[in-house]
Amino acid sequence: MAQIFAYISYKDGVADDAALELATVAKKIDAGADVNAIVVGSGVDAVCNEMAASYKEVWKIDKDTVAYPNAEIIRGMLVNALPKDAIVLMAHDTFSMDLGPGLSIKMDSPYVPDVVGIDGVDGSTLKTVRQEFGGQVSTHVNCDIASGAVITVRPGSFEADESKSAGGSVVDKTADAGDVSVKRTFLEVVEAEAGDVDITKSDVLVSIGRGIEEEENIEVAQELADAMGAVVSCSRPIVDAKWLEKSRQVGTSGQTVKPNVYMAMGISGSFQHLGGIKGGFIIAVNKNPKAPIFQVADIGVVADILEVMPALTEKIQEG
């Protein structure tokens, strides 16, 4: 089988959590394989050394031009440096969404995005599990990986491989990556604005999703939150509609929260939303009994939130 490479993303010199999850995925694809990692950036020795404990060879591409990970440049470098039939694993995040599809075209290999399970390999056919419709249904997706593949893996779907027994070495591939010129120039990162409330500081959140239906109904949630001594947070569509400010959004592109109690009201439970909830007792109210949120909630109620919320407020006020 072709060589497997895990693409390692990192922040402030420390590899992302997904880095060791990719090692687990690699073993599921080929238990006997020597799995390699690839690290691209500027001044990446610390990350490379960290990864050598978990990967056989750590390929390093160290260059000023990628001090910020511009996916367009990195795509060109990977095409230059990697073997044509490489199987490239990445975490499914905003960086791989930028890089992965184009990389697969340039490497002429299949692209399998946002994989949540590996069902084994049959000959050279890889069987993966994906989700569609925001997690309402799953699918088996198969592809031939004999001539390589680009596969992105949903963070948190696989256990991290903590064995750290690879005893690997770092190999400098900067020269192979070559000079890549692109038509997209990175300027700066603008940090998200802080809002008037900090939902990350609240122990109890009443979080509303598209099930709130109308802007006027937000008051109903606010009244419940007031009665409970909680703060109102929300899913992304509520922010997209400009009903609440961005700082109240829970999820991968919003805030990460860790309350004691999280009330998910009319939220379906997409993985991008759940990615922002790092613990706490989850109570979900949703009118769809099959909503994915019920798979992760502690307590579930199949009901209309517009009935449950006012009744609950009243009950609490009664004392």
Add this chain to the structure above:
Amino acid sequence: MEILVCVKRVPDTEENEICLNGAGNDIECEDLVYSVNEWDNYAVEEAIQIVDRVGGSVTVVTVGDEDAEEVLRREMAMGAEKGILATDDAFEGSDGKGLATILKGVAEKGNYDLIMTGAQADDGAAQVGGMLAALMDLPYASLVNLIEVVDDKKLKVGREIEGGNQEMSEIELPCVLSIQTGINEPRYVGIRGIRKVASVEIPAMGAGDLGVDAGAVGAAGAIVKRADYFVPEMGEGAEMIEGSTEEIVEKLVEILKAKGGIK
């Protein structure tokens, strides 16, 4: 600016639960309500706003069967000038690369400065835009939530990255952008608006018209294949509370008190 926006007709998950068929291997399509992919609406709105500012025109394209024409009309009612329906039996069962190959054929029939897609569609793949850009050798940026036209050669774009931070870049035209929700507030279209464009001619183009090799697309050309649909075994799952609203609320108060949810 000449802008092409790719739009997809998808089952509307707000209007229906997605269920499996009797055999349990495919989704039940009978009673599904369809609409345009949420992300694509934002892309069309953005295209219209750009044209309002700097001039030009917006063309919308979809790859699908004749039923897909309705989403083109909806987007034309928003303000897109032209629609193209890419349709051919040979297109059925295309994977992401197949779709991108067909859309490349469409794009090359015109002379577009900017091509937009949604960030992702119902299957959550988020792939077609990036593949299209790579096939056409155009620069690409995904998850775009801000566009400023600098001049007729470049744009300043913001990409939404983790934590809601925004990665700013300059990108040369022509280029491909995938659009993230929240970039604007898509305008409302009523029945009236759709009626207005009901009789506008929408050309249908097949593999031959587009110069697309029929064997490279559709089920024949697909290298990534969905074998089936299934509903996974639920793990532990939530403890479900049932009863009248009164009973539910009573139980919830009890639980909230025990868990420190009421102060």
